[in-house]
Amino acid sequence: MTTELPTDPDGFGAFFRQYTRSWIHAVATAGLTAFGTLTFINRWFALAAISSYLLPPVVLYARSRRTEGSERPDAERTDTDGDRSGRETAKTERPDPDLEASSTDEMASASSGDAADEPASPSAAGTDEPELGSAADSGDGPDIDEDESGSAGDSPEEGTEPEPQPEPAGWELTEAPTEATLRDAAVAGRKAYATGEGGVVLASDDEWSAVLEDGPGADGNDLHGIDATDDGEAVWVAGESGAIGRIDAETGRHTDHTAPGGRTDNLAGIAVAGPAGEETILAIDGSGGVLRGRYDGTDARWEGPATPGSGSSLSGIVLEGETGYCCDTNDAIFETEDGGGSFEAIGPVGASGTLVAVAIGAEGPFVGSDDGALHCREGKNWTPERVADSLAGLACDGERTVVCTGSEVLERADPGADWEGADPIGAEGLRAVAVGTDRALAVGENGTVVERLAPSE
Template identity: 30%
Template sequence: MTPREPPAWQTVETPARNTLYGVTVFGSGAVAVGESGVVFGRPNGEGWQPIIEHGPAGNSRTLAAVAATGEGARVWFAGESGAVGTYDVAGAVKRDFSNVDGIDADWQAVAVTGAANEETVYLATDEGAVLRLSIVDRSLEVGEFVRPPTLATGLAGLEALDDGRLVVLSRGGRLFVTEDREQWTTVQFQPDEFVDVAAQSAAGNQKSATSGDVGADGEAITAIRAPGEGYRYADGDSFSFPFGQPTLTAVSAAVGRTVAVGTGGGVYRRAPDGWVTVTTDNDRTLRDVAAVPAGDEGGARDVAVGAAGTILERGGIPDGTADWSEPPGGDDEEGGSIY
């Protein structure tokens, strides 16, 4: 049985009522997305508040995933029927890129690398097809779809590493890693019910693995199965580890720590000798989690989101340096495009 530790995660009162499917945390706050296109923000340590109510196109398409640029200046989100949008923290600038190039796919995952206006964005469908978007000279460039050659059971998770590699996990437990999106390294885990992946490159990554578990070159990948089992892949080797009896839904990591969530308000923290079940004050299903490295004062910041607008936090969101209400410089206007 996974050991328990005293309460650390607390439910936060918010205006959110719809199920939330994705969350990202960055230097000046956090953003969560979900059912009917809702986007909630938590700026500069203030309370959670709606920043978009009906999706980027205003048609209430559910948003499934969210990710921020490296410095947290811009947030990308994506979801059903081709919904894609961005939110710039400074100036609250919202942009709609839904159905880019006429694509109306149901996006299940999004990953972002690089700083705003130089970022690379990956959007993935439930079938595991991945579309690459790039910002070059303040213009949006749309690449071609790529798909791991033997992915046959649907997408479980997607990660984009800061060194340029792409990590794709299938629900059937097949892990794919590529540098050029043509040649793929493949690892086969237990062949069913995988739900998410978190990875770290030697160059570092926002979703990094527990420092004690990374390989000699600083790389590690953590994959989880819904029935309560995880896999660690590093230095070309993999091993499994049990969580006990939970039903898992998502995993995230930060330097020195890894966190998974699941049904019944379940939160699970990686410890040196295994996994610890964290006591929470909520019993609703959690759909996503964002773990963030400890700050200069040593405090870790984590956020989990889920059913009926549930938001749990550990450590709170500290004051940031960006003013979410201050208009940006230059010629940018709300609702316009800089690309």
């Protein structure tokens, strides 16, 4: 809203009477009251109070007088009859509305208290600054550089936040070139392997393909175990009727070692330690026996089997260096410290369910039972931890532990971390898991493979 104030030729009195009826006077009066109230804090607020009340009418009156003076020469007209008697017809016009807006802006600045320290306007200071109203209307005013005004281009540079790092890949269902039930898995560097029904062996670097379709002896016997050498350059598989084979990871070629030592017992699992060409192989059977082999780069020499326990079926075995563990279906677990040359009982575990898998973590051995409990060895005792309603597979890589149920994968980064779950879409009857530095996978019925390519932090 713009309030028009007269350019009064008769003097300040008439001007002030008109001014007291305007909203500007009301604002100035409010400023006087506000600053006056603050004088109990500092007496200098009295100066701000007086200035906020007196400066607006003074500024506006001076402005209106200057406007009148600048417009009068243009308004004068000389009588067409050439009358030079001194009588002139003067035409007085109301102030330009844009000029009034400029005056109002100056008044607001004065009433804020800044006028106590600086001149209220160029007019009040006695300067001859050109009026801004007409320049703004005509569009001929000086161009304003937005960079200089601070509204664009010259703003201070904001601190750049670091780009979010891509999250590790999650667990995903992968298409595998088989519908056979897969019973075990292994990770060898960047490669992953799975084996199972009918002697099928699958391998994946980027895509899954069949390395073997009917077992190392081409007889179609089911395979139940698979493990890789420490350097990932060779993989061993074992299964029914004494089926054992070695696969070269680089070439994919396999060597048949079926019926080791002349034995054709069904083999339930296999564990390998050492680099390729110097492997130690431990295979377990359904009668509680552990068959031990040493590979020299050309052939394997076998001994045993040894029977660590009472003869109950062994359900899991693991070997790292010379240290290994195996568990049976009768709640017993055994330890070897000489690469399978001898075993010592370190159980019973005290599980409510049947032991199904064993692994070596950063803090020692873990054993899992089918009732969903994970048992950790602490001294001579075994401490259970309920992980899920059931448990089918177990694997460790340093502090990371991964387990699977029938349709779910659970993992944790270290023993003190929470378990994180993945419920893969379409997963069916998962049987086993494997984990390495670069990838992890779980396998199961109907060729189901669920994997991820990086640890989930």
